[in-house]
Amino acid sequence: MERPNWAPGDIDLERPSVARVYDYWLGGAHNFAADRAVGQKALEFMPELRDVILNHRAFLRRAVRYLLGRGVRQFLDLGSGIPTVGNVHEIAQTADPSAKVVYVDMDPVAVAHSRSLLSGNDRVNVLQADVRDPASVLSSPEVNDLLDFEQPTAVLMIALMHFVSDDENPIGIIGGYRDRLAPGSFLAISHAGYEPDEETGSYRAARAMYDRNVTPMTYRNKVEFTKLFEGFELVEPGAVRLPLWNPESPDDLDGSGRPFPGFGAVGRKV
Amino acid sequence: MTERVDHRVRDDRSPLDPAVLAGAESFARSWATAVIGSSYVPMTRSEVAQHLQDLTEMLVEALFASPFRTAPGYEIGSRLVDAHFTGTDTLGRTIQLLGDDLLAELGSAGDDRLRSRLAALQGALAAGYARALRERTLAEQEAIRAAVLDARDQAEAMLRASEARFRAMFTEAAIGIGIADIEGRILDVNQALQDMLGFSVEEMRQYNVRDLMHPEDAGSVWRLYDQLIAGECDHYRAEKRFHRADGEQVWTHLTLSLVRDDHGEPQYQVAMIEDVTDRHLLQNRLRYQALHDPLTGLPNRALFLERLGRVFNNRGKHLRAGLCYLDLDGFKVINDSLGHDTGDQLLVEVGRRLDHSVSGEGKLVARMGGDEFVILVEGSTGEQDIVDVADRVLTELEAPIRIAGHELSVSASIGIVERELSGTTSADLMRDADITLYWAKADGKARWALYDPERNAREVARFTLSATMPRALERGEFYVEYQPLVRLEDSTVVGVEALVRWQHPEFGRLAPDRFIELAEETGLIVPLGRWVLHKACEEARRWLVEFGDAAPFVSVNLAVRQSRDPELVRDVKRILDECALPPHHLQLELTESAIMGTADEPLEALRALCDMGVRIAIDDFGTGYSNLAYLKHLPVHELKIAGSFMEGLRAETEEDPVDSQIVATLVQLAHALSLGVTAEGVETPAQAARLLRLGCDTGQGWFFARPGPPEDIDSLLRGDL
Numbered sequence: 001m002e003r004p005n006w007a008p009g010d011i012d013l014e015r016p017s018v019a020r021v022y023d024y025w026l027g028g029a030h031n032f033a034a035d036r037a038v039g040q041k042a043l044e045f046m047p048e049l050r051d052v053i054l055n056h057r058a059f060l061r062r063a064v065r066y067l068l069g070r071g072v073r074q075f076l077d078l079g080s081g082i083p084t085v086g087n088v089h090e091i092a093q094t095a096d097p098s099a100k101v102v103y104v105d106m107d108p109v110a111v112a113h114s115r116s117l118l119s120g121n122d123r124v125n126v127l128q129a130d131v132r133d134p135a136s137v138l139s140s141p142e143v144n145d146l147l148d149f150e151q152p153t154a155v156l157m158i159a160l161m162h163f164v165s166d167d168e169n170p171i172g173i174i175g176g177y178r179d180r181l182a183p184g185s186f187l188a189i190s191h192a193g194y195e196p197d198e199e200t201g202s203y204r205a206a207r208a209m210y211d212r213n214v215t216p217m218t219y220r221n222k223v224e225f226t227k228l229f230e231g232f233e234l235v236e237p238g239a240v241r242l243p244l245w246n247p248e249s250p251d252d253l254d255g256s257g258r259p260f261p262g263f264g265a266v267g268r269k270v
Numbered sequence: 271m272t273e274r275v276d277h278r279v280r281d282d283r284s285p286l287d288p289a290v291l292a293g294a295e296s297f298a299r300s301w302a303t304a305v306i307g308s309s310y311v312p313m314t315r316s317e318v319a320q321h322l323q324d325l326t327e328m329l330v331e332a333l334f335a336s337p338f339r340t341a342p343g344y345e346i347g348s349r350l351v352d353a354h355f356t357g358t359d360t361l362g363r364t365i366q367l368l369g370d371d372l373l374a375e376l377g378s379a380g381d382d383r384l385r386s387r388l389a390a391l392q393g394a395l396a397a398g399y400a401r402a403l404r405e406r407t408l409a410e411q412e413a414i415r416a417a418v419l420d421a422r423d424q425a426e427a428m429l430r431a432s433e434a435r436f437r438a439m440f441t442e443a444a445i446g447i448g449i450a451d452i453e454g455r456i457l458d459v460n461q462a463l464q465d466m467l468g469f470s471v472e473e474m475r476q477y478n479v480r481d482l483m484h485p486e487d488a489g490s491v492w493r494l495y496d497q498l499i500a501g502e503c504d505h506y507r508a509e510k511r512f513h514r515a516d517g518e519q520v521w522t523h524l525t526l527s528l529v530r531d532d533h534g535e536p537q538y539q540v541a542m543i544e545d546v547t548d549r550h551l552l553q554n555r556l557r558y559q560a561l562h563d564p565l566t567g568l569p570n571r572a573l574f575l576e577r578l579g580r581v582f583n584n585r586g587k588h589l590r591a592g593l594c595y596l597d598l599d600g601f602k603v604i605n606d607s608l609g610h611d612t613g614d615q616l617l618v619e620v621g622r623r624l625d626h627s628v629s630g631e632g633k634l635v636a637r638m639g640g641d642e643f644v645i646l647v648e649g650s651t652g653e654q655d656i657v658d659v660a661d662r663v664l665t666e667l668e669a670p671i672r673i674a675g676h677e678l679s680v681s682a683s684i685g686i687v688e689r690e691l692s693g694t695t696s697a698d699l700m701r702d703a704d705i706t707l708y709w710a711k712a713d714g715k716a717r718w719a720l721y722d723p724e725r726n727a728r729e730v731a732r733f734t735l736s737a738t739m740p741r742a743l744e745r746g747e748f749y750v751e752y753q754p755l756v757r758l759e760d761s762t763v764v765g766v767e768a769l770v771r772w773q774h775p776e777f778g779r780l781a782p783d784r785f786i787e788l789a790e791e792t793g794l795i796v797p798l799g800r801w802v803l804h805k806a807c808e809e810a811r812r813w814l815v816e817f818g819d820a821a822p823f824v825s826v827n828l829a830v831r832q833s834r835d836p837e838l839v840r841d842v843k844r845i846l847d848e849c850a851l852p853p854h855h856l857q858l859e860l861t862e863s864a865i866m867g868t869a870d871e872p873l874e875a876l877r878a879l880c881d882m883g884v885r886i887a888i889d890d891f892g893t894g895y896s897n898l899a900y901l902k903h904l905p906v907h908e909l910k911i912a913g914s915f916m917e918g919l920r921a922e923t924e925e926d927p928v929d930s931q932i933v934a935t936l937v938q939l940a941h942a943l944s945l946g947v948t949a950e951g952v953e954t955p956a957q958a959a960r961l962l963r964l965g966c967d968t969g970q971g972w973f974f975a976r977p978g979p980p981e982d983i984d985s986l987l988r989g990d991l
């Protein structure tokens with residue numbers, strides 16, 4: 001990283017940002033013309049994209065609820081994005097007001113927005129950092145002042161790891177977090193991906209457009225996805241297509257019959 | 271939320287009948303199916319259904335309410351947005367579903383009054399939805415713009431903080447830092463650099479980097495500078511001196527770095543400058559100490575050699591140079607008798623006088639150690655220059671030196687070398703000066719000697735010989751020749767003289783005069799003489815066996831040192847025994863000086879040998895000083911008259927009366943003492959005839975035979991010749 005990540009040059013409203021495009025897909029208005037243009041374009045190539053995004057978001061909700069049920073009260077949400085609705089702290093603190101959440105993102109606008117939204121909440125911290133550098137995330141005051149790593153903690157990587165290429169050693173990065181966690185802690189990941197024979201023309205077109213205009217993504221098949229959980233034991237039902245991970249009702253399932261282009265799983269540190 | 275709806279129902283209207291409620295429920299289910307998936311709502315499907323059920327009930331109530339109001343429709347639209355039903359299709363599907371299904375579900379499909387009420391509510395719902403969505407959108411847009419501003423502020427604050435940190439680092443750094451543009455214009459310097467050089471920032475800004483050039487800068491400093499400015503290198507280190515504002519100098523370690531712009535073009539130069547003046551001065555002091563003699567303060571050997579080396583390296587500067595190598599005469603005596611303190615003070619004073627007498631450009635006085643000093647003269651024009659220096663020194667040392675109540679007179683010996691630098695080396699110069707100093711000593715001290723290459727060559731040859739002699743003996747490079755001693759009366763060979771020769775691998779065949787003296791000096795004469803004696807006795811024995819009574823005795827020379835060797839008698843006896851040679855077959859020749867020497871011991875030895883039956887001859891008789899009265903008491907059998915007396919007897923026709931008289935007298939003298947007489951150097955028949963006439967007993971010389979291998983003697987004895 002040549003330029004320090006706080007450099008003002010990073011805040012370029014003409015350049016689509018991952019976080020704001022995502023917000024656009026989720027129906028938010030925390031975005032600018034450039035973000036909407038790209039988001040719109042991708043939807044044209046792949047109309048089901050909105051549904052895909054909703055599923056990631058829904059997985060987040062189900063996973064957090066599941067983790068609350070397992071007694072977890074600390075959450076480290078990596079690549080947390082722009083707070084839209086149904087954020088981790090809303091879900092967690094509704095269940096237990098003492099639950100603590102640290103949001104981490106490298107997008108300075110997403111972080112600034114999160115901060116202003118959460119300024120009154122002393123059980124939530126927001127950190128601007130690159131999650132690919134676990135050491136600096138874990139040594140930051142934002143994380144250490146709030147989280148007690150002696151206690152079970154959940155690390156969330158929702159719709160994040162497909163922005164980390166294999167060259168960047170994703171397993172090593174995750175290992176950096178894992179090593180700091182107490183046994184009985186959890187890792188939840190949702191990830192874009194499909195098996196090689198499932199790629200359609202519309203996927204390809206949407207991907208290419210996104211890679212070119214926003215940021216390149218790395219799709220992983222189920223085997224590759226599962227490898228990310230090194231040092232964790234997957235909880236039921238293991239690594240599955242996102243909608244199939246502990247659905248809340250049969251209605252949650254996608255009725256289309258097509259394999260969903262994304263996997264989810266929750267692992268427990270052994 | 272549900273609470274509030276219920277409350278309203280109770281407040282404003284009569285309860286709905288169950289059929290209507292069931293219809294509302296059914297409608298809510300269809301509604302959920304229509305909108306789910308069109309928006310992200312953080313609710314499960316059943317939660318969504320419940321939420322829509324509540325809204326449906328509210329709508330139904332409004333439909334039947336009296337008086338009829340559209341406000342609840344507006345409220346429902348607004349609530350849909352609040353619950354995040356904001357997908358693009360949500361409103362459209364909702365309005366459509368209301369129009370198509372609601373009245374039918376309620377069982378009032380044909381009621382026109384209700385249909386118009388519903389239409390009004392649909393409009394209100396759309397308006398409420400639109401308004402809420404617009405508000406939310408505006409709020410979110412505002413929030414995200416605010417976030418952008420925050421993020422920028424934050425980034426700028428961090429940038430400012432970082433700049434402040436860097437500025438603090440720059441200002442507070444203990445190391446001097448300066449920044450200049452690529453033309454060398456100084457832009458900023460920190461406090462440390464201002465203090466180091468004594469200029470303020472304002473003053474420094476007047477300067478260009480090139481103004482900081484120092485005459486002592488190594489060429490590389492500015493060569494690298496040019497390369498850096500040209501972008502060819504990114505940084506370099508150098509040792510560099512600067513002038514301070516107050517005229518003093520600062521020694522520094524400089525690191526200069528190039529800063530490039532985004533396109534890689536050279537933009538700034540940054541200098542980091544560390545003041546190492548103290549270290550430098552300390553190093554200088556240490557170096558001074560390492561290169562000077564602590565006693566006299568003069569340069570020491572190391573510095574002298576360094577300077578001498580430099581003279582040779584800068585040959586272009588001077589063509590010639592000279593050295594005086596000087597050593598005090600008898601310093602050891604002073605040191606031993608008056609103590610080291612006195613000796614040291616003497617050296618200090620000598621050093622002072624030397625320094626005083628030769629100070630000047632291109633001259634260096636150094637103490638080499640002990641009482642040795644050396645004077646180097648660079649750029650001399652000839653030997654006389656150095657001789658003048660040496661004379662001055664000797665004069666300067668003439669005045670007695672007072673130390674602790676003693677009036678000490680010292681003198682010095684000086685070796686002088688002066689020559690062209692090309693064709694010689696510093697080591698040659700030193701070695702030759704050292705040798706010459708030795709000559710000055712050997713020649714009598716308190717003087718100078720001038721290097722003489724021929725003398726040196728001779729000495730070198732001598733040295734080579736004496737150094738190679740021991741090995742030569744081992745390797746059998748020596749051999750013995752024999753020259754007959756002939757009885758003049760009847761020309762019988764009565765004896766042979768053994769003469770040692772050296773077949774030198776380099777110099778060829780060497781006669782004894784080339785090496786006997788050296789052998790005496792080195793002491794090798796003793797083993798060499800013993801070897802000759804043994805060899806000669808072996809031959810004598812052989813002749814005895816072969817020729818019986820006709821066999822000659824061997825006459826072997828004894829050097830002075832041999833004659834004084836305490837082992838002499840035992841050696842001779844052992845050799846005679848080993849060779850089984852009767853003692854009277856051996857004659858030992860000694861010079862007058864060896865025999866007449868004052869010591870008694872040699873005489874004892876001679877007596878013992880004499881008693882043993884060995885013949886003793888005095889060699890070269892008449893050339894040295896002989897106490898004739900004493901001769902009578904000596905154990906001597908034979909006098910050998912030196913060949914020089916034969917000169918006057920050699921001519922056929924006339925003879926030199928003096929020589930002839932001397933020989934006659936010597937013969938008479940010998941006979942008076944009952945000694946035999948041998949004449950050496952007999953070269954002509956006339957000499958032989960005259961000697962016979964004068965009564966001489968034996969002759970030796972080329973007239974009879976030249977020295978030769980033992981086989982020649984064999985032939986002689988057999989009468990082959």
Ligand SMILES: C[S@@+](CC[C@H](N)C(=O)[O-])C[C@H]1O[C@@H](n2cnc3c(N)ncnc32)[C@H](O)[C@@H]1O
Pocket residue numbers: 018019022056057060078079080081082104105106107110129130131132157158159160163
């Ligand atoms: C697709 S969004 C997901 C947001 C959120 N987790 C959710 O599920 O709604 C991915 C987010 O990850 C952030 N992100 C991507 N790479 C990151 C990195 N290396 N370090 C920190 N954040 C990163 C982006 O800025 C973006 O906000």
